[in-house]
Amino acid sequence: MTSLRDEVEDPLGLDYARAPRFSSPDEVGAALAANRYLADAAIASVVYLADRLIKPVLIEGPAGTGKTQLGKTVAEALGARLIRLQCYEGIDESKALYEWNYRKQLLRIQAGQHGESGLDWHELEGDIFSDEFLLTRPLLEAIRATDPVVLLIDEVDRVEVETEALLLEVLSEYQVSIPELGTLTATQLPLVFLTSNNTRELSEALKRRCLYLHLNYPDVERERAIVLSRVPGVSSALATRIAEVVRSLRQLDLRKAPSVSETLDWARTLVVLGRSELGDQDVKDTLHVLLKFQSDIDKASKELLGNRA
Amino acid sequence: MLDLLGSFVGELRDAGIPVSTTEHLDAARALVAIDLMERAVVKAALSTTLVKDETHFAAFELAFEIFFASVTAQAAADQLDGPEHEPGEPSSQRGSEGRGKGGGGGASGEVTQEELAAMLFRALREGDASMLAEGARIAVSRFAGIEPGRPVGGTYYLYRTLRNLDLDALRALLQSAAAGEGALPGSLSQRLALDDASGRIDQLRRAIEDEIRRRLVEDRGASALARSVRRPLPEDLDVMHATRDELTALHRALVPLSRKLAMRLARKRRRGHRGALDLRRTVRQSMSTGGVPINPVFKPPRPAKPEIFVIADVSGSVASFARFTLLLVHAISAQFRKVRSFVFVDALDEATRFFEGAADPADAVARINTEADVVWIDGHSDYGRALTQFHERYANDVTRRTSILLLGDARNNYHASQAWVLDDLRRRARAVYWLNPEPQSYWNSGDSIVAAYAPHCDAVVECRTLRQLERFVGTLA
Ligand SMILES: Nc1ncnc2c1ncn2[C@@H]1O[C@H](COP(=O)(O)OP(=O)(O)OP(=O)(O)O)[C@@H](O)[C@H]1O
Numbered sequence: 095m096t097s098l099r100d101e102v103e104d105p106l107g108l109d110y111a112r113a114p115r116f117s118s119p120d121e122v123g124a125a126l127a128a129n130r131y132l133a134d135a136a137i138a139s140v141v142y143l144a145d146r147l148i149k150p151v152l153i154e155g156p157a158g159t160g161k162t163q164l165g166k167t168v169a170e171a172l173g174a175r176l177i178r179l180q181c182y183e184g185i186d187e188s189k190a191l192y193e194w195n196y197r198k199q200l201l202r203i204q205a206g207q208h209g210e211s212g213l214d215w216h217e218l219e220g221d222i223f224s225d226e227f228l229l230t231r232p233l234l235e236a237i238r239a240t241d242p243v244v245l246l247i248d249e250v251d252r253v254e255v256e257t258e259a260l261l262l263e264v265l266s267e268y269q270v271s272i273p274e275l276g277t278l279t280a281t282q283l284p285l286v287f288l289t290s291n292n293t294r295e296l297s298e299a300l301k302r303r304c305l306y307l308h309l310n311y312p313d314v315e316r317e318r319a320i321v322l323s324r325v326p327g328v329s330s331a332l333a334t335r336i337a338e339v340v341r342s343l344r345q346l347d348l349r350k351a352p353s354v355s356e357t358l359d360w361a362r363t364l365v366v367l368g369r370s371e372l373g374d375q376d377v378k379d380t381l382h383v384l385l386k387f388q389s390d391i392d393k394a395s396k397e398l399l400g401n402r403a
Numbered sequence: 404m405l406d407l408l409g410s411f412v413g414e415l416r417d418a419g420i421p422v423s424t425t426e427h428l429d430a431a432r433a434l435v436a437i438d439l440m441e442r443a444v445v446k447a448a449l450s451t452t453l454v455k456d457e458t459h460f461a462a463f464e465l466a467f468e469i470f471f472a473s474v475t476a477q478a479a480a481d482q483l484d485g486p487e488h489e490p491g492e493p494s495s496q497r498g499s500e501g502r503g504k505g506g507g508g509g510a511s512g513e514v515t516q517e518e519l520a521a522m523l524f525r526a527l528r529e530g531d532a533s534m535l536a537e538g539a540r541i542a543v544s545r546f547a548g549i550e551p552g553r554p555v556g557g558t559y560y561l562y563r564t565l566r567n568l569d570l571d572a573l574r575a576l577l578q579s580a581a582a583g584e585g586a587l588p589g590s591l592s593q594r595l596a597l598d599d600a601s602g603r604i605d606q607l608r609r610a611i612e613d614e615i616r617r618r619l620v621e622d623r624g625a626s627a628l629a630r631s632v633r634r635p636l637p638e639d640l641d642v643m644h645a646t647r648d649e650l651t652a653l654h655r656a657l658v659p660l661s662r663k664l665a666m667r668l669a670r671k672r673r674r675g676h677r678g679a680l681d682l683r684r685t686v687r688q689s690m691s692t693g694g695v696p697i698n699p700v701f702k703p704p705r706p707a708k709p710e711i712f713v714i715a716d717v718s719g720s721v722a723s724f725a726r727f728t729l730l731l732v733h734a735i736s737a738q739f740r741k742v743r744s745f746v747f748v749d750a751l752d753e754a755t756r757f758f759e760g761a762a763d764p765a766d767a768v769a770r771i772n773t774e775a776d777v778v779w780i781d782g783h784s785d786y787g788r789a790l791t792q793f794h795e796r797y798a799n800d801v802t803r804r805t806s807i808l809l810l811g812d813a814r815n816n817y818h819a820s821q822a823w824v825l826d827d828l829r830r831r832a833r834a835v836y837w838l839n840p841e842p843q844s845y846w847n848s849g850d851s852i853v854a855a856y857a858p859h860c861d862a863v864v865e866c867r868t869l870r871q872l873e874r875f876v877g878t879l880a
């Protein structure tokens with residue numbers, strides 16, 4: 095136990111003198127709300143801790159619950175530059191970290207042959223494996239940035255297991271090793287967010303290095319607030335109704351429950367249709383914006399509207 | 404506080420949640436960085452550092468409520484530097500006054516039943532958390548009849564308390580308050596109001612649970628209580644005896660579990676993905692390089708992917724087990740060359756067609772329940788008849804590549820075993836396995852005839868939980 099206590103006192107190998115970005119979870123919540131992202135206590139606390147503990151945040155949860163948006167909004171709130179690595183199957187080191195600019199290297203070698211001939215191979219090698227010939231990809235870019243940045247690694251579950259390993263050095267040491275150049279260490283520690291749609295289980299190693307945030311559907315009050323802040327022209331009564339209908343729908347056993355994006359689409363549709371309240375017939379007419387399967391639409395009409403609409 | 408954290412982490416580990424030393428340390432650092440007075444923040448700090456799997460949240464939450472509910476914010480703050488003893492143990496809790504133990508007394512005597520009902524209604528309607536907590540305190544004092552030292556779980560006291568509160572009337576009141584005037588029966592407004600009211604009733608239930616838990620912790624100490632109410636993680640639940648709620652949890656746990664398994668298998672396959680060195684071809688190739696074997700040639704990888712035939716008893720007693728196994732096997736069907744499923748009670752039907760083209764294997768399983776033709780006379784399992792039918796129709800499809808997986812408790816209702824079928828299938832197949840969801844100690848008791856089939860199987864495996872199931876299926880691919 096005492097050893098634990100000591101380690102808490104002197105927590106990090108990364109001893110950067112660094113002012114915290116936020117003074118409390120409440121301040122995080124307020125900063126996000128000012129940028130139209132409505133966070134609950136858990137979300138605000140995790141973002142606050144990510145900064146305090148200098149740890150990446152792994153965000154999982156159903157589609158359309160604001161995983162990507164959280165990373166983006168944190169960047170906005172901090173006035174930081176967002177560097178985004180959109181993952182996909184087959185993404186590799188050369189797309190995620192860095193790549194040597196072979197063409198330019200080749201040109202350099204050819205120029206060396208024709209120009210003043212004194213250049214020996216050693217010099218040339220040192221020359222072509224230098225910064226000038228390095229193509230920086232998002233992860234390296236985030237490490238090398240001198241301005242404040244937020245790194246968003248989106249949909250990390252799409253990369254192959256082997257590629258996942260490439261991330262680990264960045265995520266735990268905030269550095270990138272390039273054989274020809276040595277180890278490049280961050281000059282500022284970026285906030286890092288990873289999102290996952292759960293299509294694949296991520297490795298234990300990755301999870302251990304991250305704070306974990308499971309984003310679920312918001313409760314009625316928060317969803318109402320999201321609608322109010324994201325949809326211009328929506329009345330307060332309509333927003334309440336929308337949030338209530340969506341809550342009831344999510345309690346039904348549907349093939350695909352409506353996500354926050356679908357709630358917002360629905361709200362926008364209703365505003366365009368000029369609704370300031372929501373009657374049974376309005377719901378019936380627009381349910382297809384919220385629900386994607388006909389069987390879900392049928393079930394929802396029956397359950398929510400009874401035999402009346 | 405660090406000691407409290409230590410016991411808490413110990414409890415999580417005992418409950419089956421893997422917590423590494425690094426994560427323990429992260430949690431400690433997180434607690435140092437936050438305001439311990441804020442319960443929601445404390446909870447978020449612990450869950451984000453300690454729990455990395457959504458299906459473990461329920462277990463985390465229960466442990467958190469027990470270990471941190473009784474620790475008042477002030478006590479927690481004191482303990483950060485104060486003297487060390489396990490918080491949540493009775494000795495450290497005596498300070499909280501005005502919180503009578505069990506059996507009435509205190510202010511609660513003065514509130515009438517009607518006043519209590521009115522108070523709960525107002526608290527729920529207005530979302531007033533402290534009034535709700537007060538109402539819950541009074542209700543528990545009056546109705547739960549908590550007896551100090553009695554080792555019963557909280558659900559007993561919860562039941563006693565709820566029985567005395569007319570929740571249906573309360574729900575109806577809340578519903579009509581939410582619906583407003585003139586909402587027609589069967590209308591959207593009514594339905595929304597009902598869902599709203601039910602949500603608020605759930606809050607009351609939770610407030611009462613919190614109060615009971617707080618008192619039990621005072622009485623017995625956090626660790627002891629946690630030990631006695633600990634529930635297995637979904638993957639460790641006994642499938643055959645799971646309650647409805649537990650079955651729902653099992654269902655939810657199955658998807659991540661099958662994903663984990665698929666990942667492990669894919670990784671295993673990739674690691675061994677080069678075959679052995681093909682010496683003959685390497686030497687021949689080397690002719691073009693003057694006999695120097697520059698390009699080694701490898702044999703193609705082993706034709707590894709097996710073919711799986713699942714034959715499952717889907718009768719009442721073992722239906723959930725069959726369902727989970729079918730779901731799991733089909734969820735990772737990419738790991739196999741082919742998967743065919745057969746289901747039976749006292750007649751056998753091939754169910755593969757339901758899975759073909761189904762977006763979600765769960766849809767297919769639902770169709771098996773309603774559409775498969777598995778009952779012949781009486782709906783009691785007849786393994787012998789099912790096996791004979793399988794043999795008649797499909798024996799010729801079984802090849803050296805086929806692994807056969809039989810699922811069931813081998814409770815044959817005293818029919819003939821027809822064990823010769825297994826003997827013949829085993830000769831044709833790569834392997835025959837039997838997964839039995841009953842504890843091994845029950846095998847061969849009553850009408851269980853495991854012993855008749857076992858000699859014709861490569862292995863008979865006890866398989867009572869998702870974890871055991873996952874482990875076994877993992878060895879197949
Ligand atoms: N808490 C919130 N506050 C404000 N807007 C939100 C919130 N949550 C979600 N949204 C909105 O919902 C939409 C979907 O969010 P986002 O794209 O971040 O979801 P996601 O979880 O990344 O989904 P996917 O899994 O499909 O990538 C966005 O328009 C976003 O602005």
Ligand SMILES: [Mg+2]
Binds near residue numbers: 162163
């Ligand atoms: Mg996204």
